[in-house]
Amino acid sequence: MEEMHTRRVLEPIAWILQLISGIFLTVLVTFHFYVTHFVEHNAMEYDKVIGRFTDPAYQVMYVLLLLFVSFHAFNGLRAIILDTNFGAKHARAVNTATFLLFFAVFGYGLVLLFSF
Amino acid sequence: MSWTNWFRISGKSLFGIAFSLHRLTGVVLAIYLCMHLTYLTSLKFGKEFYESLIKTTVSPTFLVFDILLILAGVYHGVNGLRLILHEFGLAYESRRTLLYAAFVLTLVLWFVASYQMYRFVMGV
Amino acid sequence: MGSEVTFRIKRFDGEKSYWQTFKVPVYRGMTVLEGLYYIKENYDGTLAFRASCRMSVCGSCAIKINGKPRLACETQILSLGSSNIDIEPLDNFKVIKDLITDFEGFFKKHEHVKPYIIRKDDNYENPTEILQTPEQLYAYYDFTLCIKCGACYSVCPAAAREDYLGPAAITAAYRFNADSRDGGSEIRYALVCGDNGVWRCHFAAECSEVCPKQIDPAKAVQKMRVKAALHTIKSIFGW
Numbered sequence: 001m002e003e004m005h006t007r008r009v010l011e012p013i014a015w016i017l018q019l020i021s022g023i024f025l026t027v028l029v030t031f032h033f034y035v036t037h038f039v040e041h042n043a044m045e046y047d048k049v050i051g052r053f054t055d056p057a058y059q060v061m062y063v064l065l066l067l068f069v070s071f072h073a074f075n076g077l078r079a080i081i082l083d084t085n086f087g088a089k090h091a092r093a094v095n096t097a098t099f100l101l102f103f104a105v106f107g108y109g110l111v112l113l114f115s116f
Numbered sequence: 117m118s119w120t121n122w123f124r125i126s127g128k129s130l131f132g133i134a135f136s137l138h139r140l141t142g143v144v145l146a147i148y149l150c151m152h153l154t155y156l157t158s159l160k161f162g163k164e165f166y167e168s169l170i171k172t173t174v175s176p177t178f179l180v181f182d183i184l185l186i187l188a189g190v191y192h193g194v195n196g197l198r199l200i201l202h203e204f205g206l207a208y209e210s211r212r213t214l215l216y217a218a219f220v221l222t223l224v225l226w227f228v229a230s231y232q233m234y235r236f237v238m239g240v
Numbered sequence: 241m242g243s244e245v246t247f248r249i250k251r252f253d254g255e256k257s258y259w260q261t262f263k264v265p266v267y268r269g270m271t272v273l274e275g276l277y278y279i280k281e282n283y284d285g286t287l288a289f290r291a292s293c294r295m296s297v298c299g300s301c302a303i304k305i306n307g308k309p310r311l312a313c314e315t316q317i318l319s320l321g322s323s324n325i326d327i328e329p330l331d332n333f334k335v336i337k338d339l340i341t342d343f344e345g346f347f348k349k350h351e352h353v354k355p356y357i358i359r360k361d362d363n364y365e366n367p368t369e370i371l372q373t374p375e376q377l378y379a380y381y382d383f384t385l386c387i388k389c390g391a392c393y394s395v396c397p398a399a400a401r402e403d404y405l406g407p408a409a410i411t412a413a414y415r416f417n418a419d420s421r422d423g424g425s426e427i428r429y430a431l432v433c434g435d436n437g438v439w440r441c442h443f444a445a446e447c448s449e450v451c452p453k454q455i456d457p458a459k460a461v462q463k464m465r466v467k468a469a470l471h472t473i474k475s476i477f478g479w
Contacts, residue, residue, distance in 0.1 A: 012469035135444035
């Protein structure tokens, strides 16, 4: 059955990606915190922020950060809900909703990032 | 509701408490993610508007929330690395040592990050 | 001699649950199970609990003692370090009466993973010996020691979802997959890969903390999950 097949693939890949995105995030989030707090004192000023948003090297970092953090967050919420009886009954709705939220947040972040 | 169990301590070992904290900090960080993107949207409304927000939120009052947030973030990351190790089937025999090490490392990194934020806010 | 402890037992009569207190005289070496029998024989014959072997091999007497699931027959009262002993039935199981809980679902989940050797060359008329080295045995030996007491399932956070297979069942599945004599690995991967299977574990590792046989079900579930994930992905890509 097509639907069972999709769900069968979804779970192990989602599990592995949750772990891998977790590893990347410990690096990326630390770097993000470092850049905004440790490098210079005016890192949060408007011009500095826009400067980073328009710098190609930083853009790569921000896209990766956005991608991994949105996936990790909403896949995590998906796991939490699926661990309940409610999640057991409505698994397909929970999967769809959390994946849509992931795309929405990632998409919004991208639009915001590249709109400067 | 099963999320209320995250706040129960009795009947759990330190492993179970670590798990509950991981879930709690995860939800907090997910909410923060949405708040952070909303906050950054203010950049679209011009330099003055954005910098007025910065003035409010990068301040001693908000420092308290920021320090709690960074505790959640550091804990989730450090404990997460411990979980990743075990979920790949590794280091299971030293799970108790790794658990204690995770808590200690969390505290150390939290102090470093909090101190830096304190310096940042106070302008030292 | 001459010391006494207070047993506080959570009772259930089919409609309501309530706590009842009993004073039990204690001697060195007396177990919680002996305390329960003392109460049943001297105070209240209606107290209901399961017990059988008295020597922690049957798994019948698992109950919550001072908040932690333990086998009543191997828990010495004086080792608890408290004169108040709180006794409750296991969590995550439906209570039938007093300390007796419904294990029907628990056993069904164990059956579900086909906990027996599956081989293609079963030939009962001409049986042949299947050889196994000590190393092959050690790969799964610890996980054979499960006595199906239910303590692991009662502390598992994922068991908040009632259809979750549970640590004991997944450990049994791994025990057979890791057995060199078994040929049914693929069948069992499919059985534990549902929404109610290995994906619901997040390494709270409480199961390993309370297992009276110290078989580390958390370890078995992690190993099962890694193997199941690799197997599913390989089969998708046809590797």
